[in-house]
Amino acid sequence: MNYCSNCKVTIYDERNSCPLCHKMLEEVGDERAAAVAEQYGLGMRYPNVRGRERRIRFVMHLMLFCFVLVGIVAVTINWIFTPTVYWSLIVCVALAYTYLFIVYWIRHDAGAAFKVGMQIFFTMALLYGIDHFTGAHGWAVEWAIPGLILLGDGMVFFFMMLNRQNWYSYLALLLLMGLCSAVIFGLYLTQHIRNLILPVACILVTGIYLAATLVFGDRQFTRELKRRFHV
Amino acid sequence: MSKENNILWDKLDNTALLFPVIASENMTNVYRISAVMTEEVDRVLLQEALNRILPHFSVFRMCLRAGMFWYYFEENRKAAPQVRQEYAFPGAYINRSQNHNYLFRVTYYGRRINLEVFHVLTDGFGGIVFLKELVYQYLRLKYPEEFSGEKDRISSDVYFDKEDSYLKNYRKPVGERKKYKSSQAVTVQGEKLSGGALGVIQGTMRIDLLKAACKKYGVTINQYLVGALTYAIYKGYLHERGSEDPIACCVPVNLRPYYQSHTMKNFFAMVAAEFVPEERLEKYSFAEVLAITTKSLKEQITKENLDDIITYNVSNEQNFILRLVPLAIKNIAIKQVYEASRHNSTTTITNIGNVELREPYRRYVESFSCLLAMSAGQNLKASVCSYNGMLTVNFSSILQDTSIQKCFFQTLTADGVEVVIQTNAVYEDH
Numbered sequence: 121m122n123y124c125s126n127c128k129v130t131i132y133d134e135r136n137s138c139p140l141c142h143k144m145l146e147e148v149g150d151e152r153a154a155a156v157a158e159q160y161g162l163g164m165r166y167p168n169v170r171g172r173e174r175r176i177r178f179v180m181h182l183m184l185f186c187f188v189l190v191g192i193v194a195v196t197i198n199w200i201f202t203p204t205v206y207w208s209l210i211v212c213v214a215l216a217y218t219y220l221f222i223v224y225w226i227r228h229d230a231g232a233a234f235k236v237g238m239q240i241f242f243t244m245a246l247l248y249g250i251d252h253f254t255g256a257h258g259w260a261v262e263w264a265i266p267g268l269i270l271l272g273d274g275m276v277f278f279f280m281m282l283n284r285q286n287w288y289s290y291l292a293l294l295l296l297m298g299l300c301s302a303v304i305f306g307l308y309l310t311q312h313i314r315n316l317i318l319p320v321a322c323i324l325v326t327g328i329y330l331a332a333t334l335v336f337g338d339r340q341f342t343r344e345l346k347r348r349f350h351v
Numbered sequence: 352m353s354k355e356n357n358i359l360w361d362k363l364d365n366t367a368l369l370f371p372v373i374a375s376e377n378m379t380n381v382y383r384i385s386a387v388m389t390e391e392v393d394r395v396l397l398q399e400a401l402n403r404i405l406p407h408f409s410v411f412r413m414c415l416r417a418g419m420f421w422y423y424f425e426e427n428r429k430a431a432p433q434v435r436q437e438y439a440f441p442g443a444y445i446n447r448s449q450n451h452n453y454l455f456r457v458t459y460y461g462r463r464i465n466l467e468v469f470h471v472l473t474d475g476f477g478g479i480v481f482l483k484e485l486v487y488q489y490l491r492l493k494y495p496e497e498f499s500g501e502k503d504r505i506s507s508d509v510y511f512d513k514e515d516s517y518l519k520n521y522r523k524p525v526g527e528r529k530k531y532k533s534s535q536a537v538t539v540q541g542e543k544l545s546g547g548a549l550g551v552i553q554g555t556m557r558i559d560l561l562k563a564a565c566k567k568y569g570v571t572i573n574q575y576l577v578g579a580l581t582y583a584i585y586k587g588y589l590h591e592r593g594s595e596d597p598i599a600c601c602v603p604v605n606l607r608p609y610y611q612s613h614t615m616k617n618f619f620a621m622v623a624a625e626f627v628p629e630e631r632l633e634k635y636s637f638a639e640v641l642a643i644t645t646k647s648l649k650e651q652i653t654k655e656n657l658d659d660i661i662t663y664n665v666s667n668e669q670n671f672i673l674r675l676v677p678l679a680i681k682n683i684a685i686k687q688v689y690e691a692s693r694h695n696s697t698t699t700i701t702n703i704g705n706v707e708l709r710e711p712y713r714r715y716v717e718s719f720s721c722l723l724a725m726s727a728g729q730n731l732k733a734s735v736c737s738y739n740g741m742l743t744v745n746f747s748s749i750l751q752d753t754s755i756q757k758c759f760f761q762t763l764t765a766d767g768v769e770v771v772i773q774t775n776a777v778y779e780d781h
Contacts, residue, residue, distance in 0.1 A: 127757060128764040129554070132773040137781040139552060139774045140757035144781075156771060160555050160741065161717040164387045164463045166775035167437050173546050227376070229446040234417070285428060288358075289416070340358075347360050347425065348418045351674045 121153040122146060130156050132163040180223070187219045210250055217246055232279065233293040240272045244300075258313075266304050266318035272297045273325050288337065288344040294330060301326040359409065359426035363471060365517035365665050366617040370471040371415060371422045372685045373727070376547075379444040380470045383722040384478045384703070384736070385463050386486050389715050392459040393493060398434040400488035401457055405431045407505050408481055410473055410513050410615040414452035420678055422471075427452050436460060440549040441747065441775070442724025445469045457485070462717070464489070470617070475703035475721060476605055477615045480509055483708065490715050498711060506709065510613035517618065520610045521665040522658065536599035536625075536697045539588050539730050541750045544777055551775040552746045552756045553720060556768050558737055564766035568638060570645050573702050573735075576744065577602060577624045577648060578641030579762045580700050580733055580755075585628050585640060587754035593630030599623040601699040601729075602648065609657055620660045622651035623696055637762055693728035702735040713739065722747050731755060753778060 122131045122145035124138035130148060137144055148156070191212045198208035221242070225235060244265050251260035276294045280287040301322040308319040334341050363371075374380045405412055413424040429451040437460035445467065450456055454469040466482040473481075484505055491498045544550055558572075565575045577600050584598045585591060603619045612618055624644040628635060650656075667673060676684075706719040719738040722745045726732075731748040746756045760770050 127761055127772075129760055129770045129772045132771065133776060135776075135780040139772065139778040139780075140753050140760060142781060159557070160771045161387065162462075163555075163771070163773045164461050164717075165773070166441075166551065167460050168776065169437070169439050170546055170548065170777075172438060173440070173548075177546070229444075229448050230417070231448050231452075289425075343358065347358075347416070347423060349420070350362070350418055350423065351420050351671075 121148040121156060123148050123152075130160075133165070180226075183222065184219065187215050191215050210253065213246070213249070217242070231289065233276075233290045236272070236275055236279075237293045237296050240268055240296075240300075244268055261304070261307060262313055262315045263318065265300075266322050269297055269300050269304065269322045270318075270325060272300070273329055277329070287333075288340045291333065291337075291341065291344045292348060294326070294333065298326045298330055361413065361424040361513070362515070363422055363424065364515045364616045364618070365668055366474075366619070367471040368422070368668065369685060369689065370469065371417075372682045373689050374444070374469070374471075376444045378726050379442055379724040380726065381442045381445055381467050381724045382470060382475065382478065382734070383441045383465050383467045383724075384475065384482050385465045385720050385722070386482060387717040387720075388462045388464065388486075389717055390493075391462055392464055392489075394434055394436070394459060396492045397457065397459055397464065397485075397489050398431070400485055400492055401431045401434060403503065404481075404484050404488050404505065407484075407511070408615070409511065410477060411453070411455055411468075411481055413454065413472065415447050415454060415471060417678055420674060420676070420681075422678070429453075432456055434459065437463075437465060440547075441465070441551060441722050442467060442549060455481075473615055474603070474605070474617045474619050475701065476607065476618070478721075479703060479706060480615065483706070484509065486716060487709070487712055490712050494715070501711060511615065512613045513616050514612070514614050515616060516606065516610060516612040516614045517661055517665050519612075520606075520658075520661055521669070522662055524662050524666060535596050535694045536623075537584065537589065537594055537596045538694050538728055539584065539697060539750070539755065541730070541752045543730075543749050544751055548749070548777045549725065549775075550746075550748045550750070550753075550777045551722065552748075552753065552778075553773045554744045554746075554760050554763075554770045555718070555773075556742050556744075556763065556770050558740050558742050560768045561742055561763075564763070564768050567766065568641055570641060572742070573602075574645040574648055575641065576702070576733075576735055577700055578637070578644045579759055580698065581624060581626050581644045582635075582637045582640040582762055583755045583758035584697060585626070585635060587756075587758035589628060591628075591634045593628050595627075597625040597627040597697075599625050599696045600644070601696045603699070603701045604652055604657065605704070606657060606661075609654055620657055620664075622648065622656075622660075624648045624651075689727070693726075696729060698729050698731055698733065699723060699726075700733040700735065704737070706736060706738045708738075718743060720745050725749055733759075751779070 124131060124141065124143055124145055126141045126143045127138055131138065131145060194208040194211040198206065221239060247260045247264045251257060276290050276297065279290045305319045305323040307313045308316065313319060370380045412427055414427040416423055416425050432450045432453040434457045437458045445454055445456060454472050456467045458465045464486065466478060466485065468478045491501055491503060561572055565572055568575065581598050581600050601621050601623050603621055606618045606620055607613065624647045626640055626643045701723060703721050708716055718741060719736050720743040721734040721736045723732040723734050724747065730750050731746060734745045736743055764770055
């Protein structure tokens with residue numbers, strides 16, 4: 121226990137200078153220390169949590185550095201060996217996308233369903249962008265995006281089974297898959313997509329899945345909708 | 352349909368609507384209330400105590416979900432959050448997808464039990480009620496023989512009321528709506544502590560000495576502390592120079608006594624004690640500043656003004672067209688409004704009042720304290736709590752400079768109040 125003669129305060133901390141005015145502290149005698157403890161209690165120090173915070177920051181910085189390094193290596197190889205095709209741009213976009221999503225998954229506190237929904241949505245956008253950038257062959261909407269929707273259905277099923285008690289919390293994600301399936305099927309009907317199998321598979325799988333949750337979910341289904349859409 | 356399948360859910364109260372939108376790692380909107388025991392805390396017993404009391408507190412047994420138009424609470428059926436040894440700076444962000452999805456955490460360190468609550472759940476009143484019951488239950492488990500006469504149940508003075516008292520006391524505005532247009536206030540800025548640290552300086556003092564000091568000026572303890580903080584900013588930050596912008600100290604007012612409410616949800620209003628330091632030859636004395644801030648507070652803490660604040664705050668929520676705006680757009684708008692108003696206040700000083708424990712438990716608890724995390728534009732805040740004849744003022748700050756805290760405590764000691772200081776050891780030692 122110490123005393124600052126400038127601030128005229130007693131200081132519990134084991135330190136040399138006053139945290140308020142930075143003057144060197146005077147040591148308090150045992151008798152006075154006992155009297156202060158008797159009157160004001162013993163106080164309770166705080167843990168040193170800086171180490172943990174520093175470790176978290178270091179890991180985040182290390183991850184960013186690794187991504188930047190891979191990006192630089194890709195650009196360098198591209199520049200030296202295939203200077204006419206800018207494939208490294210796709211690598212850089214994919215790296216940035218992956219990094220942002222890792223940070224998003226770690227840092228953002230939304231639930232798993234929301235994060236998966238966001239990831240599926242942005243992956244669709246990324247795939248469409250890559251397809252467009254590499255000559256607009258249409259493989260994104262024909263194959264990749266419907267495939268992603270089916271994957272999303274699978275993930276919803278997995279999450280619902282994993283967390284059966286709160287299965288209804290993944291209903292919004294399933295509705296999103298339903299919406300995406302409807303759009304893909306609409307693109308087939310308007311002949312923007314020629315491949316029949318995947319749009320039909322999407323609309324059937326998601327539709328059956330939605331119908332099953334509606335029937336077996338009983339009133340939980342409508343209650344979840346009521347909660348989600350309350351005004 | 353069995354009751355088991357019927358998930359309880361609830362709307363957020365009027366104040367809580369803001370918190371999920373603006374909360375982030377840097378602006379956590381988490382407050383901490385701590386109880387220092389007389390003996391080391393036993394983690395297993397504390398966990399057991401939490402497991403036993405949590406089922407009674409439906410306000411705390413919630414998780415936050417996003418709907419199409421609003422956030423809402425949904426009953427959380429997971430096990431109670433894990434009690435852990437203190438591992439982060441006080442008031443650290445509560446991640447909604449961790450901690451078993453609960454919006455509060457219980458930590459301990461040595462003899463201290465910490466309850467950290469995301470403000471969306473409840474204010475300091477609700478936090479204190481919960482912590483007291485946690486402490487009672489913990490002590491019953493720790494000393495079964497001493498408390499053999501005490502039943503394992505929640506105290507009879509606890510209300511489990513969870514009404515939205517803002518809505519209940521909202522009156523439709525008659526005539527033109529009163530507008531609260533705040534001007535820019537002094538912002539306390541400076542070099543920040545490294546590594547995202549939050550500095551804590553806690554001062555403990557005797558209430559009888561503080562009351563004697565207050566008596567000299569004819570003010571209450573609250574008014575005195577608000578005046579002392581304003582003066583400390585004037586002296587320690589502005590260096591007794593004039594300023595066109597006011598020093599605005601926000602003071603949360605517990606509305607329950609004014610509206611006979613016992614709600615466990617948020618029910619407070621913010622008023623601001625303002626002092627505009629004019630350029631003049633003579634420097635302001637503490638007595639002058641105290642008189643100005645006391646007058647400012649008195650003018651605002653009236654039933655009529657509090658009615659107006661409630662009406663103003665609730666009327667937007669009541670607007671049906673605004674209610675139909677999707678949450679994602681609401682979030683953007685709320686963030687914009689909040690960002691625009693971030694420089695309207697200098698600091699916040701909150702007083703959660705006097706904590707009283709029942710007689711058999713009192714001798715096992717040394718002190719109570721509370722602490723506020725930072726918010727946008729406010730790099731320093733103060734929290735006040737009293738217990739057993741002692742009052743603690745906790746300064747939380749992300750700034751390296753401690754001049755304001757120094758001036759604050761020096762003002763008190765100059766008035767004959769003995770102060771004992773403790774910090775969380777983030778401030779540089781020479």
